[in-house]
Amino acid sequence: MEKQDVKKTALAVSLAIMDGNWKALDLLLDENFTYTGDGFIFTKDEYIGFMQDMKSAFSNLKMIFPNVLVDGNMASVQFISTAVNTGSFMGAPSNGKNLEIHGMFMRVVENGKVMREWQTTDLLGVMSQIGFRAILGYALFVVLFKVKQARPKRKF
């Protein structure tokens, strides 16, 4: 694949999530797609389910990509997302706050499909913006009481 095509496909995944275009997202991800990020490993359907949960919990979601690097079949992208937290997400209730989320991902693209993704997000920064009660809640339930987050389910 040409460099421009790898870049276009890698970014099209983010644009499909931003638009809530799950059909386009489904077409962009390979059937054996695997996501590894922020302590989670997702299959294609779990990834779509996670993104659907995220999209429904945040309004006015916007993403910018300050740095995009492409090398062979891999794209490495730095992103900054801005959104308003209007719904419950990852066990935390909504707070109506404007959030700025920083992160980076790498996507492997082959024959127009994304095969793999690795991501790290500044989740601690996100929790600091949401408020210390969110971190305290996370510490209590997930870490101390070993309560596992439910696996995300794809809605449609």
Add this chain to the structure above:
Amino acid sequence: MRQITILTFLIMLASISKMSGQYIARLEVKKSNANSETAKTAILVSQSILEANWTRLDSLLDDNFVYRGDGYTFSKNQYIGFMQSMRSAFSNFEMYLDNTVEEGDMVSIRFVSKAVNTGKFMGAPATKKNLEVNGIFMRKIKNGKVMEEWQTTDLLGTMTQIGGGSLFFYAVFVGGFNMKPKLPDRLPNDFLNIGGNAHAFDKMTAKEKKRYLKKYRKDFQQKRRNQA
């Protein structure tokens, strides 16, 4: 508040596990096409940190170097100070550079670091736990010098591995009282270097390391006072 502090202390006390044997830090570049000078420079920064080679790290970073990552913005000296503090707090360091993506003057690397937390770091006491830290960074290189770096690390995952206590501390002190951990001072280039490298430091027990660090910092403060 007092109850939370006592509970946190008990949780941290309970989370202490036995430490494994010490060995020299190592770096492994996997699945890499990183043969260019740009990629080599980016990798050498990580290698210098791992080897506690602060003289080489200093020479690799531009004087106007800026780091932006995980909520922090560091100057060159703050970055070196942070890395010195991190390097002294972890033992049995292994760093795997799993993917390297290079374009123009930029290099992005996905890494997995494994280490044992044997010292105090970012305000949190040592837990002696084996940790696996995942992250991605981008380094911008010009004329053999790193000009900028961006990084995100799975800090939440790291804190989860350390134990609930660290998250409690973070929630109460940083989130509740808006307190930011103090930025570490840059220490001289011989920090952790005994006989020219960090091998002797790496072979020390956690207790010996604590003694070395306490004495080094005390002597450094004294020298600073004498100079002032």
